Amino acid sequence: MMQEPSDGDSAVPHRTAAVVLGAGKGERMNSRFPKVLHRIGNRPMVLYPLDAVRAAGAGTCVVVAGPDMAEVAAAVAPVPTTVQAEPRGTADAVKAARGRIGPDADTVLILYGDTPLVRPQTLEAMIARRREGSHAIVVLGFRPADPGGYGRLVRGGDGSLEAIVEATDASAEQRRVGLCNSGVMAVDGAVLFDLVDAVGSDNAKGEYYLTDIVGIARRRGRTCSVVEAAADELLGINSREELAAAERIFQRRMRRAAMAGGATLTDPGSVWFSYDTVLGRDVTVGPQVVFGPGVVVGDEVEIRGFCHIEGATLDRGATVGPFARLRPGADLQEGARVGNFVEVKNAVMKSGAKANHLAYVGDAEVGAGANIGAGTITCNYDGFRKARTVIGDGAFIGSNSALVAPVTIGERAIVGAGSTIDRDVEADALALTRAEHTAVPRAAEKIRRRKTAGGPESRGAKK
Ligand code: UD1
Ligand code: CA
16 A cells, blocks of 8 residues: 655655665566566555555655666656666666765665565665664665575774675675665765765675675675565565565464454465555455455455455445456445346446346446346347446346346346346336247157157167
């Protein structure tokens, strides 16, 4: 969920600024799309660090993107984007933000767009540490299970930070250091750009490493410090596998929040949320339920197993599933019921309306208390354009009916089972379109006798 921008320190507003880096190619993702647009909880990952910096009080924020990344700019808008002409390393990326950060910023947070799980409280602790100790840089460290390719934090005897060494440039001994660089930094705004200007590219990758600013600041007599946070906040996403690992952590947080908010999840591990899913109190969610973006669920709603729900609103006491699909614009009012193998799209089910089995309700309005029989289809599309079906309060649509839109079924009207309705039906009328019923006495018996003439042996002989 998006957090409102905060003013930070109320006496001196916007003293914290933030830069989020997203210009890297993300080669290891093996994708046509910029890495930071890959999604966590159905939302581009770069939006999470932006939320976090704003919640931690950053005023000015800027995202650094590559030259062919209009999609990144569109995704982060209205947050402004600045372009790094070539991906020459993280220090070079920060230089692209020069002139975008006001002189009033005493602390500049730098986050990587591929590290989406960091929490605002952690950033607040870093800002506080930087201000209290007048440190040039506070780096957010963590101890991943596998330090692998992360930069290592080299500390002095007093625990203060001396340098960051990239894994590719580290000695065997340095690689044994378990404390790693998350990439998140809080830097003294007065010296940030002087420090990045001093970074060279004499290293294994020939890149300008932002991490070098720690050693540079130390050589200039400034102090640097480390704040540590949990590894599940700081996973950096470089591959599809790491994307899946971050999604798991994100889902675990969402499930916990849903339960803390008063929802029962019978099998939490199999319920998948989007970043903006809202569940009310005393909601029950069965196993294997997927929430796409834009779902708002009111109190006391029951969602049975195996439902797929996206862009839908479910008011108090509605019941859905098992095996229901609610697509964008599905609006279930109080106590409405949508049962198994029913698909609802861009349709209102007014209070107490029911579609309990095997139906498609699309581009429709279903009146209060109306009943949609099994196999009913609102034929909303004629191959050229979409049209609406309106069903009045208390109407009854018999099973296996086709309602050919645009069409209106009046209040309390009854549509007989198996009808194809392409004209409006007035209130309280019965509408029925059926072929004549024909029944020929004893005809079945005759057919059976003819088909079995000669008995089973003769049929076997024909083979
Ligand atoms: C970086 C850190 C490493 C740290 C790790 C944490 C450096 C040199 N290394 O390594 O110490 O442990 O993150 O996850 O900073 N980017 C640009 N422009 C560039 C290069 C990168 O904007 O020229 C952006 C990327 O889009 C990405 C972020 O910076 O969002 C980090 O880049 P990446 O190449 O993933 O760095 P790592 O090798 O993971
Ligand atoms: Ca990375």
